[in-house]
Amino acid sequence: MSNMIKGNAVIGQSGGPTMVINQSLVGVIETLKSCRSIPKIMGARHGVSGIVKNDFFDLKKVTKSELERIANTPAAALGSSRDKPDEAYCEEIFKTFEKNDVRYFFYIGGNDSADTARIVNEMAKAKDYELRVFHIPKTIDNDLRVTDHTPGYGSAARFVASAFAGEDRDSASLPGVKISVVMGRNAGWLTAASVLGMQDSACGPHLVYVPEVAFSTEQFTDDVKRVYSKHGRCLIAVSEGVADKTGTPMMVNLAERLGHTVERDSHGNAQLSGSGALGDFLAEYIKQNVTLGRHKLRVRADTYGYLQRSFSGYASPVDQKEARTAGRKAAEFIMKGDIDGSVVMKRAKGEKYSISYERAELKDVARETKHLPRNFINKAGNGITAGYVKYALPLIGELPKLGKLM
Amino acid sequence: MSNMIKGNAVIGQSGGPTMVINQSLVGVIETLKSCRSIPKIMGARHGVSGIVKNDFFDLKKVTKSELERIANTPAAALGSSRDKPDEAYCEEIFKTFEKNDVRYFFYIGGNDSADTARIVNEMAKAKDYELRVFHIPKTIDNDLRVTDHTPGYGSAARFVASAFAGEDRDSASLPGVKISVVMGRNAGWLTAASVLGMQDSACGPHLVYVPEVAFSTEQFTDDVKRVYSKHGRCLIAVSEGVADKTGTPMMVNLAERLGHTVERDSHGNAQLSGSGALGDFLAEYIKQNVTLGRHKLRVRADTYGYLQRSFSGYASPVDQKEARTAGRKAAEFIMKGDIDGSVVMKRAKGEKYSISYERAELKDVARETKHLPRNFINKAGNGITAGYVKYALPLIGELPKLGKLM
Numbered sequence: 001m002s003n004m005i006k007g008n009a010v011i012g013q014s015g016g017p018t019m020v021i022n023q024s025l026v027g028v029i030e031t032l033k034s035c036r037s038i039p040k041i042m043g044a045r046h047g048v049s050g051i052v053k054n055d056f057f058d059l060k061k062v063t064k065s066e067l068e069r070i071a072n073t074p075a076a077a078l079g080s081s082r083d084k085p086d087e088a089y090c091e092e093i094f095k096t097f098e099k100n101d102v103r104y105f106f107y108i109g110g111n112d113s114a115d116t117a118r119i120v121n122e123m124a125k126a127k128d129y130e131l132r133v134f135h136i137p138k139t140i141d142n143d144l145r146v147t148d149h150t151p152g153y154g155s156a157a158r159f160v161a162s163a164f165a166g167e168d169r170d171s172a173s174l175p176g177v178k179i180s181v182v183m184g185r186n187a188g189w190l191t192a193a194s195v196l197g198m199q200d201s202a203c204g205p206h207l208v209y210v211p212e213v214a215f216s217t218e219q220f221t222d223d224v225k226r227v228y229s230k231h232g233r234c235l236i237a238v239s240e241g242v243a244d245k246t247g248t249p250m251m252v253n254l255a256e257r258l259g260h261t262v263e264r265d266s267h268g269n270a271q272l273s274g275s276g277a278l279g280d281f282l283a284e285y286i287k288q289n290v291t292l293g294r295h296k297l298r299v300r301a302d303t304y305g306y307l308q309r310s311f312s313g314y315a316s317p318v319d320q321k322e323a324r325t326a327g328r329k330a331a332e333f334i335m336k337g338d339i340d341g342s343v344v345m346k347r348a349k350g351e352k353y354s355i356s357y358e359r360a361e362l363k364d365v366a367r368e369t370k371h372l373p374r375n376f377i378n379k380a381g382n383g384i385t386a387g388y389v390k391y392a393l394p395l396i397g398e399l400p401k402l403g404k405l406m
Numbered sequence: 407m408s409n410m411i412k413g414n415a416v417i418g419q420s421g422g423p424t425m426v427i428n429q430s431l432v433g434v435i436e437t438l439k440s441c442r443s444i445p446k447i448m449g450a451r452h453g454v455s456g457i458v459k460n461d462f463f464d465l466k467k468v469t470k471s472e473l474e475r476i477a478n479t480p481a482a483a484l485g486s487s488r489d490k491p492d493e494a495y496c497e498e499i500f501k502t503f504e505k506n507d508v509r510y511f512f513y514i515g516g517n518d519s520a521d522t523a524r525i526v527n528e529m530a531k532a533k534d535y536e537l538r539v540f541h542i543p544k545t546i547d548n549d550l551r552v553t554d555h556t557p558g559y560g561s562a563a564r565f566v567a568s569a570f571a572g573e574d575r576d577s578a579s580l581p582g583v584k585i586s587v588v589m590g591r592n593a594g595w596l597t598a599a600s601v602l603g604m605q606d607s608a609c610g611p612h613l614v615y616v617p618e619v620a621f622s623t624e625q626f627t628d629d630v631k632r633v634y635s636k637h638g639r640c641l642i643a644v645s646e647g648v649a650d651k652t653g654t655p656m657m658v659n660l661a662e663r664l665g666h667t668v669e670r671d672s673h674g675n676a677q678l679s680g681s682g683a684l685g686d687f688l689a690e691y692i693k694q695n696v697t698l699g700r701h702k703l704r705v706r707a708d709t710y711g712y713l714q715r716s717f718s719g720y721a722s723p724v725d726q727k728e729a730r731t732a733g734r735k736a737a738e739f740i741m742k743g744d745i746d747g748s749v750v751m752k753r754a755k756g757e758k759y760s761i762s763y764e765r766a767e768l769k770d771v772a773r774e775t776k777h778l779p780r781n782f783i784n785k786a787g788n789g790i791t792a793g794y795v796k797y798a799l800p801l802i803g804e805l806p807k808l809g810k811l812m
Contacts, residue, residue: 017579019572043811057811069809075575077811082580166425166716169481173423174488178712197718275689276682276709283681303682305708306584310572312603313806314720400719403475405449405463405483 003337004037005130007103010051011059012044013076014109014116018152019159019315020323021138024108025078026071027327028136029059035335038104047081047109048116052092054099071324074310076108085116090123097131104132104334108327110139110150114342114365121340121362134330135342135362138323140309142189145370146360147344151326154319154395156183156308157193160237161396163304165197168204168235172406175233176298177224177286180205181279183308184239185269188212188372190308194237195384196392197399204235212372213381214245220282221289223382228292240278240303251278276303316397322355329357353394409743410443411536413509416457417465418450419482419544420515420522424558425565425721426729427544430514431484432477433733434542435465441741444510453487453515454522458498460505477730480716482514491522496529503537510538510740514733516545516556520748520771527746527768540736541748541768544729546715548595551776552766553750557732560725560801562589562714563599567802569710571603574610574641578812581639582704583630583692586611587685589714590645591675594618594778596714600643601790602798603805610641618778619787620651626688627695629788634698646684646709657684682709722803728761735763759800 011028013021025043032041043057044050057078062070070077085093096102107117117135124131137144140156160182171178182191188210195205206227209215227234243249252270264270279301286299326343333341341359348354376388417434419427431449438447449463450456463484468476476483491499502508513523523541530537543550546562566588577584588597594616601611612633615621633640649655685707692705732749739747747765754760782794 013579017576045812062811066809069807070811071809072806073575073808073810074572076579077575077809079812080579162718162720163713166480166718167712169479169483169718170423170712170716173419173482173486180711275686275707277686280681280683300712301681302711302713303709304713305586306573306576306706307569307708307710307713310576312568312572312575312808314568400478401475402479402718403472403477403483404479405468405476406451406485 004035004335005103006037007101008040008042009038009104009106010042010044010056010097010102011078011106012047012051012108013078013080014047014107014113015080015082015139016110016309017075017080018138018140018309019074019155019311020152020320021075021108022073022077023071023320023323024136024138024151024327026067027324028106028331029062029067031328031331033060042100042102043078046079047083048085048089048093049081049083050079051096052089054096074312074315084112085119090119093120094123094127094129098129103130106134106136106330108136108138110137110141111144111366111369114362118362118366132334133340133362134334135365136326136330137342137344137365140190141184141187143187143369143371144365145368146342146364148347148355149345149395151319151323153189154316154322154397156190157196157392158316158319158396159308159311159314160190160193160304161196161399162314164194164205164235164237165399165402168198169402169404171204171233171235172404176300177228177234177236179236179238179279179282179299179301181238181240181301181303183304184211185241186211186369186371188239191237191239192372192376192384192388193392193396196389196396199402199404202231205237206231206234207236207382208384209236209238209242209382210372210377211239211241211243212377215242215250216245217285219382221286224286224290225292228297238278238282250281276301279303316395318395318397325357333359410441410741411509412443413507414446414448415444415510415512416448416450416462416503416508417484417512418453418457418514419484419486420453420513420519421486421488421545422516422715423481423486424544424546424715425480425561425717426558426725427481427514428479428483429477429726429729430542430544430557430733432473433730434512434737435468435473437734437737439466448506448508449484452485453489454491454495454499455487455489456485457502458495460502480718480721490518491525496525499526500529500533500535504535509536512540512542512736514542514544516543516547517550517772517775520768524768524772538740539746539768540740541771542732542736543748543750543771546596547590547593549593549775549777550771551774552748552770554753554761555751555801557725557729559595560722560728560803562596563602563798564722564725564802565714565717565720566596566599566710567602567805568720570600570611570641570643571805571808574604575808575810577610577639577641578810582706583634583640583642585642585644585685585688585705585707587644587646587707587709589710590617591647592617592775592777594645597643597645598778598782598790598794599798599802602795602802605808605810608637611643612637612640613788614643614790615648615788616645616778616783617647617649618783621648621656622651623691625788627692630692630696631698634703644684644688656687682707685709722801724801724803731763739765
């Protein structure tokens with residue numbers, strides 16, 4: 001195309017993987033492959049860290065059938081990275097780009113990754129180096145402001161919805177209190193998905209707690225007593241990031257009580273995943289604080305953990321398609337001459353679900369976390385509304401039709 | 407049929423649910439429905455406890471399409487029970503049977519349930535009450551001696567295989583040490599399934615620990631160091647029931663160290679599921695005991711929990727079909743005049759996977775746990791052999807074809 005400059009392309013993947021992040025990768029590759037202005041499509045091994053080490057895969061070599069298998073594989077095929085580049089790090093990135101005549105840079109990731117893309121882009125401008133930078137969103141957290149939803153969310157939500165649909169039947173089989181902890185540090189989007197497989201209003205989850213509402217152990221015990229009295233069982237969905245009214249995550253609260261070190265990543269965020277402590281703590285709390293007559297409550301807790309982002313073979317078909325298209329669109333935008341940006345999805349108004357793909361400014365992606373709007377959470381702060389269900393149901397693909405006798 | 411006595415049928419479900427226990431239920435119902443000698447098909451609400459309370463569903467009323475939806479729903483549609491009937495309890499069961507003219511009793515469950523069926527059967531004989539009793543096996547644990555495998559195992563194994571196939575790619579994306587704890591109190595069948603989705607020998611799980619081999623924390627740290635040095639990461643599958651050389655489960659060991667009460671069920675078994683403690687303990691142990699040069703290891707643990715038995719929408723098609731057939735065969739055996747027994751599956755010799763259904767004595771089902779044979783575990787006691795893969799692969803249905811760049 002006339003407004004393309006000749007040069008190589010680098011693609012990287014960053015942050016926590018999703019079930020469809022490779023769909024976006026393959027969407028970029030298959031679109032660039034036909035482009036004569038781009039001799040090399042270089043895959044950065046482990047994101048920015050591969051760039052500074054000059055460690056790349058030659059992605060033009062990968063066959064169409066191999067690409068298709070990779071697209072259907074969860075987690076980042078190029079390897080991911082949690083590095084947050086500073087100025088010196090970015091200097092190293094540019095040395096590699098100049099050395100390899102890289103003129104196109106695609107970075108697939110969440111809000112931290114959009115921020116990295118923005119910094120790289122600004123350095124390119126300051127150095128008058130002609131570089132086109134595109135960010136392709138992915139995150140199971142669905143917490144990017146500029147887009148209707150993020151690629152990766154629909155598949156994680158499908159997993160959580162199917163998990164709770166089964167948990168509900170399990171809990172009806174062998175009644176008790178069951179707490180399941182869902183990923184989500186700051187926003188309750190994924191935890192909200194726990195309601196999407198409900199057959200009717202007697203089904204669980206009967207209580208849903210998200211980080212958007214301050215968690216109170218008093219309300220928690222009252223809620224559990226009330227639900228248990230009514231249904232003879234209680235199924236609970238809790239975000240890993242639920243916090244007390246001072247803003248302290250319950251997980252940190254717990255870790256400190258138990259004398260454990262709270263591990264933090266290179267961005268300074270406390271490590272909330274990869275431990276069953278929050279669920280175990282909540283279960284223990286119910287055992288100690290809720291009794292119903294002579295009834296000894298059977299309380300169990302599970303923490304879904306990495307399965308929510310990496311389970312193989314159960315991605316949402318809608319999400320797979322959208323993630324693929326997001327990758328293709330990023331490549332098309334860049335080939336049309338758009339210098340930089342991020343791909344966002346806009347939902348058409350009206351009853352029929354339909355998505356169009358647009359360009360957003362990089363600086364707008366990284367800015368803030370998108371929380372669950374208040375009208376997606378019930379008044380009592382312990383449940384999810386029909387408004388959310390209407391928003392989310394088209395994203396997860398069809399669920400199996402279940403049946404029940406009680 | 408000529409050798410049938412006229413009377414009603416009771417069906418119950420017992421023990422930990424599976425993804426396909428309702429297939430067996432529906433298999434019994436659809437086969438009995440056509441039988442004129444059986445006026446009522448009564449579903450016992452919550453197993454034996456529903457029988458003594460005279461609390462039944464009228465299963466002839468349930469439509470064909472509702473039955474089909476129930477068959478595809480995880481967990482026990484009739485409700486399950488963990489009661490282990492004693493003599494007095496069995497007296498109550500008989501009062502209900504006599505009162506309702508029950509002549510056919512189907513009990514779908516694991517080894518404890520087979521034992522209950524056997525006791526009920528012996529009481530019937532002692533009282534000269536003509537009762538035909540059939541047990542239909544189900545358990546995700548695959549630990550019944552008399553059958554090639556148990557309905558329920560294939561689906562749980564499919565879940566675990568797909569979970570680890572994704573975990574492996576997640577771990578390649580963001581390397582570290584990842585420990586995932588799989589259900590299995592006494593036998594490592596389900597944990598062994600972690601290897602079924604491996605694309606090649608570099609893929610994880612790199613280490614697999616099962617209850618059949620005494621767990622040593624010294625060998626564990628040595629194993630992790632060796633694998634990490636070789637692959638730069640280490641993915642580990644551990645049975646919840648792993649025990650030290652004295653036979654004490656590591657979970658109990660841990661709970662006592664931390665000052666928690668070890669909860670026990672009515673059968674006196676320690677509660678191993680429904681807590682993330684074992685995984686968290688093992689992760690902590692690695693953090694404290696393994697260092698590789700300046701490298702600080704990233705260690706995470708997940709405990710798969712109830713999802714392994716109740717996840718909705720991802721059952722093994724082979725398992726679904728076999729569980730349905732097991733229910734049908736039980737009803738056919740009883741209609742042919744077989745007084746009592748349990749349905750067992752025999753695998754045909756030869757390369758092609760093929761199953762036939764036979765009758766076993768109730769007393770032979772309950773007798774002992776079937777452990778992983780030694781030749782399914784590698785010499786070092788930390789991995790699973792090709793012999794197991796050959797045995798288990800036909801049970802889980804086709805897995806998605808994955809791809810990789812590294």
